[in-house]
Amino acid sequence: MKPQQQICEVMAMPPRVDKQTFRDAMSTLAAAVNIVTTDGPGGRAGFTATAVCSVCDEPPTLLVCLNRNASVYDTFSDCQSLCVNTLADGQSDLSGIFGGKSDMDQRFAAADWTTAVTGAPVLEGALVSFDCMISKRVSVGTHDILFCEVASVRKQGEVGSLVYFDRAYHQLKSR
16 A cells, blocks of 8 residues: 655745734724833833733733833843733823833833832832733744733722823723
8 A cells, every 4th residue: 555645735825914004004903001110130121012911811921022122122031020010091101201212210210119029110000010920932023922920910990091092092981
């Protein structure tokens, strides 16, 4: 009996959408605005991020996307913990500060901070803060995806959320 020959079809990949078309489409997805912070071997650092989402609840895990060209990349690549601080409706100024080119001392001087379980900076007045240990890192394209197991949560009551939609900030009020 002769082995059967396997036939493999080579499928051509469809053309990719261009970068600007993708960015324009992504601007139609509303996203919470977050300040992601750490304080590890490389020092204290933070950046603004909308690329944050839930992965699963057992164990409670978030993912955070970090551009490898970001000024904070080296600091975050050396750390084991971080805090995802989701901004409340009146904190849009912090998003600009942490998304800009100011030095870390200036960024952190713009708000009040505490720590929780991991030692990462927790923003006072944030809508919610997820204090996390980084459990896995995966590189895709220009970014690293940080998988973060949640060690503790701090949540404000009765405040609204800051979201980014159509390239602008919007405030969502709680019921």
